[in-house]
Amino acid sequence: MELGILKTITPRQKWNNEARDFTPWLAKNIEELNKAVGLELEVENTEVAVGPYSADILAKDTGTGKYVVIENQLEKTNHDHLGKAITYASVLDASTIIWIATDFTEEHKKSLDWLNDHTSDEISFYGVQVELWQIDDSRPALRFNIISKPNQAVRQAARSKAAEDLSDKRKFQFDFWSKFKEKLAKTKKIPSLQTPRPQYWYDVTLGKSNIHISNTCNTDENTVGVRVYIRNKIADTMLPFLESRKDEIENAIGQPLIWNPNPDNRDKVIGLLHSTDFNDQKKVEEALEWLVDNTIKFREVFSKLIKQAP
Known part of the structure; x- marks a missing residue:
């Protein structure tokens, strides 16, 4: 040959x-x-x-x-x-x-x-x-x-040092999102992941401007959540389009979603919540696994649909 x-x-x-x-x-x-x-x-x-x-x-x-x-x-x-x-x-x-x-x-x-x-x-x-x-x-x-x-190693070290001066709540959030990113990265399902920060949310791209996945870690209410966050710039057209595919979306996700829970807000959300106990390490790990699984589901379902939006 x-x-x-x-x-x-x-x-x-x-x-x-x-x-x-x-x-x-x-x-x-x-x-x-x-x-x-x-x-x-x-x-x-x-x-x-x-x-x-x-x-x-x-x-x-x-x-x-x-x-x-x-x-x-x-x-x-x-x-x-x-x-x-x-x-x-x-x-x-x-x-x-x-x-x-x-x-x-x-x-x-x-x-x-x-x-x-x-x-x-x-x-x-x-x-x-x-x-x-x-x-x-x-x-x-x-x-x-x-x-x-x-150099992510250098930047991570600098962020970890800066986290030493944070409140206990912010330290927990920083650690939580650091673990979340590590677990999500291991799945190799999402090519680009943002840097963890000491805040209650962690965003994941959907491949289109003005709409993304915004995960939440609410330490006051002991809940984590995954939601599609639609900015007001496209909300008037994107939300009705997704609502018209509601049955298809919920069948693909495997459960009912929370649709536009704050109708007076200009930005719109579609999401899921999961109760946990942040004082119980076992339940924290379960919450992390839940977030990883549902983030992947949301991204697979919504990233395809939004490409069809008018």
Whole structure:
């Protein structure tokens, strides 16, 4: 059996011009980048004006609702593009910069690593190398290689140290969501999970702006909950659409849900509650397992349906 020869080809053979060719292609195929960086991004616009310059792509991280600047460079990295990316992020109030290039110098890799280690965990920098591979004369295949990304171990240590100064209630919530994230990550069902924080909620993306899963840990009432949270921007159309599929949704989840319990609120929710006892470690573990199972169910059911929404 004869084998083909695997080789790399220059990305400019497919995309001759960054602005005219690569940026539009990436905007239409943003899922390829999502898989590489472990985020769920939605493109807001391309060639976004920032003074006399333009940011290649402005996206939104649906897991956090924050902006992401994507800077494309079909050549070796240089200071000019790094400076522009930081400028674009500051003007557009982005919390994440993704710098894509065909080759990263060691100095620029170290710069991104340094920025990730010395900025707050609200700010993230990714260096992504773009490659095209080919077997003989086959169609080229894309590969994104992560050159630099936030160091989660360093950031987790900093968060744990900061948690020492929290109230007992906040410490418990931080620990609870840390365990929840760890358990949910082990299932490998959800590609991108947010950083645990000392608060009563923990959000999980549904892959669309203005709607997400918001889990709750109510230490005052000894309950945990999983809910679909719909922001008022789309609530007037999204809630009626989901209500029209109520039977289908509840059959898939396996039980009745709580629909719009606070009708006067502009934001809308659809959820489930589970009673527990946070003073009983066994029941805490049961609550964590319940949350993990139902978060996965909610995401599987609702992420498909909202794509059909008008």
